[in-house]
Amino acid sequence: MAPTASQADEDGSPVFGVKMPVGYRQWELIAPSHEAGDFNELRGILGNSIAMAAYREGTLPFPDGAILAKLAWKREPSSEFPGAFVPGHATTVQIMVKDSKRYASTGGWGFGRFVGGKPVDRAQHETCFGCHDAHVKNHDIVFTRFAP
Amino acid sequence: MAPTASQADEDGSPVFGVKMPVGYRQWELIAPSHEAGDFNELRGILGNSIAMAAYREGTLPFPDGAILAKLAWKREPSSEFPGAFVPGHATTVQIMVKDSKRYASTGGWGFGRFVGGKPVDRAQHETCFGCHDAHVKNHDIVFTRFAP
Numbered sequence: 001m002a003p004t005a006s007q008a009d010e011d012g013s014p015v016f017g018v019k020m021p022v023g024y025r026q027w028e029l030i031a032p033s034h035e036a037g038d039f040n041e042l043r044g045i046l047g048n049s050i051a052m053a054a055y056r057e058g059t060l061p062f063p064d065g066a067i068l069a070k071l072a073w074k075r076e077p078s079s080e081f082p083g084a085f086v087p088g089h090a091t092t093v094q095i096m097v098k099d100s101k102r103y104a105s106t107g108g109w110g111f112g113r114f115v116g117g118k119p120v121d122r123a124q125h126e127t128c129f130g131c132h133d134a135h136v137k138n139h140d141i142v143f144t145r146f147a148p
Numbered sequence: 149m150a151p152t153a154s155q156a157d158e159d160g161s162p163v164f165g166v167k168m169p170v171g172y173r174q175w176e177l178i179a180p181s182h183e184a185g186d187f188n189e190l191r192g193i194l195g196n197s198i199a200m201a202a203y204r205e206g207t208l209p210f211p212d213g214a215i216l217a218k219l220a221w222k223r224e225p226s227s228e229f230p231g232a233f234v235p236g237h238a239t240t241v242q243i244m245v246k247d248s249k250r251y252a253s254t255g256g257w258g259f260g261r262f263v264g265g266k267p268v269d270r271a272q273h274e275t276c277f278g279c280h281d282a283h284v285k286n287h288d289i290v291f292t293r294f295a296p
Contacts, residue, residue, distance in 0.1 A: 029192050032190045033233060034233040042179075044192065073180075083183060083184045083185045087293075143228060147192070
C-alpha cells in the first residue's frame with residue numbers, strides 16, 4: 001500500500017471512514033452546548049454550508065453533503081470573571097456526514113470521533129448510531145438545534 | 149428629523165452609537181462560554197473577519213474594524229440527552245467595535261448591548277468599559293480567547 005493511501009486510511013474513522021473535514025473550524029455556529037457530569041465540557045457545534053442552509057430552511061432530513069462538527073473543550077472557570085466558565089484544552093472533535101446511500105444502514109449518517117486529529121477506536125464508533133437513534137426525536141438523529 | 153435617521157438613532161446604543169452588525173450570525177466562532185449563577189446562560193462569541201485574523205495571528209491590540217458579537221441564550225437541560233444543556237430562548241446580543249479614534253476614551257472599543265434587536269438603556273452602557281478594563285488581563289480589554 002502506498003504511503004499516501006495508508007495515511008488516508010489511518011485518518012478515517014473505523015466503521016464509517018469519516019475524516020476530519022478541511023476548514024471545519026471556520027464553519028458557522030449552529031449552537032453551543034454544555035455537557036455536565038464527568039465530561040464537564042463546553043461545546044460548539046458548527047455546520048458546513050449545506051447543513052446551515054438546511055437548518056435555516058427547516059429541511060429534514062438533512063440533504064446529502066451536510067456535515068456537522070462538534071468541537072469540545074474542558075469547561076474551566078474564567079480567571080478573570082467570577083461565575084463565568086470558558087474553554088480549557090480541546091478534547092474531542094466529532095463529525096457527522098450525511099450520505100444517504102453510503103450510510104443507509106445508520107440513518108444516512110457517518111460518524112467520526114477524533115482526539116488530537118486521530119480517530120478513536122472501533123468500539124466507540126459502534127455506539128454512535130444506536131445512541132443518536134434512541135434519543136433524538138424527529139430531527140434526523142441530529143441532537144443539535146439551531147440557536148437563533 | 150427624517151424617519152430613516154430617527155430609526156437609525158434608535159437602533160444605536162446609548163453612549164457609543166453601536167448598532168447590530170449586518171450578518172453577524174454567520175461570523176466564525178471564537179469560543180463558547182457558560183455564565184453561571186443568575187444569568188444561567190450559554191454563549192457563543194463570534195468575530196468578523198478582521199477580528200478572526202487578529203485572533204489567529206495573535207495581533208494585539210485588535211485592529212480598527214474588528215467586531216465581536218456575544219450571543220447569549222438561557223441554558224436549559226436537553227430533553228433528549230441527560231446531563232447535556234442546550235440553548236433556550238435568546239437573551240442578549242452584545243457587540244464590541246474597535247475604532248481607536250472614535251472610542252479613544254474607552255480603550256478603543258465601542259459597546260452595544262441589545263435585547264430583541266434594540267439597545268438597552270444608557271445606565272447599562274456606562275458600565276461596559278469599566279468592567280472590561282478592571283477584569284481583563286493583557287488582552288485589549290477583550291475577555292474572550294480563541295478556542296482552537
